[in-house]
Amino acid sequence: AEKKTIAVSIPAADHGWTAGVVYHANAAAAEINAAFPDIEVVVKTSPSASSQVSAIEDLSATRQLDALVILPHTSEELTTPVAAIKDNGTFITVVDRGLSDPEIQDLYVAGDNIAVGFNTAKFLVENLGGKGNVVVLRGIPTVIDDERIKGFQDGIAGSELKVLDIQYANWNSDEAFKLMQDYLAKYPQIDAVWANDDDMLLGVLEAIKQSGREEIKYALGGNGMKEIIEKVMAGDAVTPVETPYPPSMIKTAIYLTVAHFTGHAPVRGSFKLDAPLITKDNAAEYYFPESPF
Amino acid sequence: MTDVPAAPPRALQGWSIGWGDVGPFLALGALVLIGFLINPDFLSANNVANVVTRSAFIAIIAIGATFVISSGGLDLSVGSMAAFITGVMILFMNWAVPSFGTAAIPLGMAVALVTGIACGLLNGTIVTMGRIEPFIVTLGTMGIFRALITYMTDGGTVAIDRSLREAYRPVYFGNVLGVPIPILVSLAVALVAAYVLYRTRFGRRCIAVGANEDVARYSGISVTRVRTMAFVIQGACVAIAAICYVPRLGAATPTTGLLWELQVITAVVIGGTALRGGRGRIWGTVIGAVILEFIANLMVLSDFVSEYLVAAVQGVIIIIAMLIQRMSKR
């Protein structure tokens, strides 16, 4: 049969989660290239939205793409260029961040950012008895970040949980460490911390450990980093739960795209991965020890 | 009347391409050749058009930076400024479209230009009046512009109104006689800039201020005014770049223009402008921007570089390009 080319365009590994994405994309590409001689998967990473636009332009300008699996840096900037590629008859799979125009995508695979925030908030409301002081660390100003924060705020609505402070720490563990130190200096009583990403949670935990403060009952993150899952498995008191936002969704998306070409029926539609609470009981399912994330 | 030995003829010196400075062109030539050997598609009309069109963005901003740098300044804020201007422009157009329809586009362009000039004026004024290193000032305003756009959009993104999208599209995607519009715009900007830098008093004074501030001051040049003006030109260039690229990006996001300042400065330096001032090369800058874009393109088109190492290979190529450029001078 004619050889099919599937291009995968993802952000460059610039923090833990995207590193996981790159890892899983490469793993999927290697597996598929070995298993399906008729399919070639090409993975390209881009450090910014505009370079991602350039990258997909370059890919489509120099070869016939049968499918494009894309995890867009930003929705708006990628919408028009992806639409242009779709016009050439390319099958479009969008992962994680939707494009501004959902008509473009043939297949959509995503986690649920709102649920990440919402489920975490619900856990805190229940376990803190409906009241307490929370500090929040947010990432880089983007849709993902906004959605998680929104989900969290929806989740605590109606309770007496009070968000003392909310600041950006750019999904960077260093900045999170500093920010947490400063929160600790500023607020004498903190009941829980939510860092909306596990990279940041690492910094938070270190700062709490250093301060020796005992009153903090929970420090939670999100995304399902293996170090944090390990804590959950071990029954850690401060980080007993985790919300998944697995970078492996890129692998899922690539496999689904391949299935569209190799299977007998077209694969189209929307797949929203749930973000259930990971607890001690189900943690093993979310644990990938060989992944870098 | 004079017994001055005749100077060797230096045809085409000045605002047409300066043949004395072939360095950047050589580097580009070498790069294109290597690219072609690696992947013949590299020179497909389509690919070349894409790459050059893309480079227009950095090229236009870098043309402005050529003024700032040759006058002895530096502007790190161009990336955030681009994001800020894009944001202001889109917010304005979206606000204006109910009343003005597609006339919102030219109005938005005017607003962008005014905003750019104001931003440049701010940078220039702080640098010259406060006598603070441009590095620090523009690092500060870089944070300021970025924060302002984040604030104005509530931490998120502003997308251009759907109804304007199609009308505005040709500014990036259209072409005249087959030449993409951004290329035409950047050529026009470069022509005007070359005229200003090489053929006007202001340009001459820009270089003089960068070459030796004391001499310029003692010769009655207002160093303050010239430096400030260079920053204003930079602001205007950023605005023009933003205007061209709104249709490509369709939105301003908090990550728009991130790290562009480094690309811009690299383009300027590869082009042969001296980072310490006193020497400006408009056409070199344009070529420098094209070189950078070709390098990035080559990374995508070639298959043997691990994606983790792309940045490393890019770094090596830039250094080599610089070496070629330097060597050609001796």
Added chain:
Amino acid sequence: MTDVPAAPPRALQGWSIGWGDVGPFLALGALVLIGFLINPDFLSANNVANVVTRSAFIAIIAIGATFVISSGGLDLSVGSMAAFITGVMILFMNWAVPSFGTAAIPLGMAVALVTGIACGLLNGTIVTMGRIEPFIVTLGTMGIFRALITYMTDGGTVAIDRSLREAYRPVYFGNVLGVPIPILVSLAVALVAAYVLYRTRFGRRCIAVGANEDVARYSGISVTRVRTMAFVIQGACVAIAAICYVPRLGAATPTTGLLWELQVITAVVIGGTALRGGRGRIWGTVIGAVILEFIANLMVLSDFVSEYLVAAVQGVIIIIAMLIQRMSKR
């Protein structure tokens, strides 16, 4: 034979704190005062200790940068270099721990130092041998170091072996007589650096090379050697900072050290070192690093700045700190 009045005694000139340059101290004083007025917790022992400890990394790296900048160079690669060194060190220690136990830590430190020196040597050699603008060279190596660490860690995180973690922890979290170890280390580095810059031949030559390359050359100074050496010192300083840094979070990630170069250069300039070379201020640099960290801290401790505007306010404060610093000079 002459009637020259004796030079006024300039006690403490040189490698102890230079009282001639109080600018950075004034700026710090003003900042601390404002901080205290906004939130008295600002001056709590705990907060001050935290902030100063945090500033130690940037301070140590910036001390190295003081040499590079005062000798007329610039190093943009320090952030990536820190990440790279951290990664190499952790990978090495994790590999060594089965055979050497906790002795892997001092071995790792030695490896880090050697790596840092090698990185500095690379930068210095390309700059001096290739005669390329340091800006471009170190922008290139910035990409190279970052890519290498990403490659070595598969784009992810390398965490230090659990068995070493506790043993290594005190290097960041420990203290001697109540003074946190990173503060002691940075003071030690500053003392040595001040001695080298103000009290040795090499230091003198560094400044001379930065002030006027020709004069230095005619005075029998090897400009190449001095410049290269400055980069090597920078590399060693980055390694020392990395050694202190590892226990803090126990891992190297692709975001380690991101944008530190800008902070480092800002600290150096706020400290009174001239960006164009020929003037270096070690203690000013240390204070500059502390100022930056205090500004960031103040942003969190104060309540009236929207989180979106933090960067803007920070930018404004840095510019104002610079103004205070400048003003005190006239």
Added chain:
Amino acid sequence: MTVALAPSQRTDAVAAPVLRAERLAKAFGGVTVLSDVSLDIWPGEIHAVIGENGAGKSTLMRLLSGYLHPTEGGLLIDGAPIAFHAPKDAEAAGIALVHQEILLAEALTVTENIFIGREITGRFGSLDERAMREAAAAELAEIGCKVSPRARVGDISLANRQLVQIAKALHGTHRVVIFDEPTAVLTHDEVDPLFDIILELKQRGVAILYISHRLDEVERLADRVTVLRDGRKVGTYDAAGLTPQRMASLMVGREFSSLYPPRLERDLAEPALEIEHASVPGFVHDVSFTLKKGEILGLAGMIGAGRTELFEGLLGLRPASFAAVRLHGRPVHFGSPAQAMAAGFGYLTEDRKGKGLLLGERLAPNLTLAALVRVHPVTGLDLGREAQLLGEAVETYDIRLHSRDVRAGQLSGGNQQKLLLAKVMLNDPSVIVIDEPTRGIDIANKSQIYAFIQSLVREGRSCIVISSEMQELIGLCDRILVMRSGRINGELSGDAMTESNVALHATSSVASKETPGGNAHD
């Protein structure tokens, strides 16, 4: 203002001085360097200002031309008080200054430098390069400067830079032109066209202020002479009755006798420095000579003769080839100035501002920069020792300063030169090449420097003096080599060392054999 409009002043107008300084004083940071100086400058006069190094001449000139603002006192033009905020204001009032230090942008061309700030524009406001180039060429030709208007200033010799600077100052119409040591870097042949210009300006009724340490020039040109000493005016005298001797005495405030030390009579045999077949591409072609131990060897020539380049080549500062170089009989090859210094060879550059001193640094670091070992025991720099060395240098070389804490750039030009000399001598070289030793040095100090050079050779050192002042070579040297276009075009010694002989060999291609009294090798 009101004074200027007073009727008595108006009727006097024709007879009023074009520029008048009234009780000018200037202090830098509390140190007064000029006080109570009043001066009248009349149209059509050449008014010389003389004084020792650091007497305040340049400071006075900068006050007159808007580069500095007086702490006290004021200026009047045509009897009307005026204040200059910037040099541009003085220029608008018709006052131009040719600086002592060269103030040009090296990265720009000659034409660009001349027209900075007053570019000629043509249609649509675009620069008229042609017009500027032609005007520059004409201006340069008039003062006898042969550089191309397109040359980069960084690429031309110091002397030519000085001429370009003069051309720049002379461009336009002026009522007062101030020359601050215009001839310090010029050779005699280049001085003549300059003097023609000065005399022509005088003819046109322009007032000239002229500063020089070459008192013969003053005697030749000046109508009146003002003498400054320690920042105060000693007096203004008619030039007619003044001999150089008398001027020198007025400057130093005591009787001044002889400039040159009595010639040493001794046998010179042992070679100190032997150079065989030296070539510096583009500058020096196949030059060989021997410097004897204890000898003072002069090197004469016009601008571009290649003297400086010969030694820059020897030091490894520019590409050069030598068949052999021997220092005290041992073959040497210097890859860098450091190696030369270590071998006991010292070179004092002619370009003190660009290559000699760190103008922004204090004096002590400048002094010890090339000889840091001397203040560097194992424990690191010994600042006390350094201060002591500076003290000794200030004594030995009579460096005039108000505080040892100033920056090198704040010293007067002549005192900078002395500091540079001290810097080179700190290395204790056994063979020393001094390129223009007395450039910008006053007459009293010149004689000190001559005596000093002689004391060097008396100690067994050997010395090459490169100088554009024939007088000084003749008065000081045992032997003179004359270079022309990169070749040695004559060797003079004994009675053959006369100005006319030196000039002859510097300008025309007489073969060295025919040189009267010259014996090429002995």
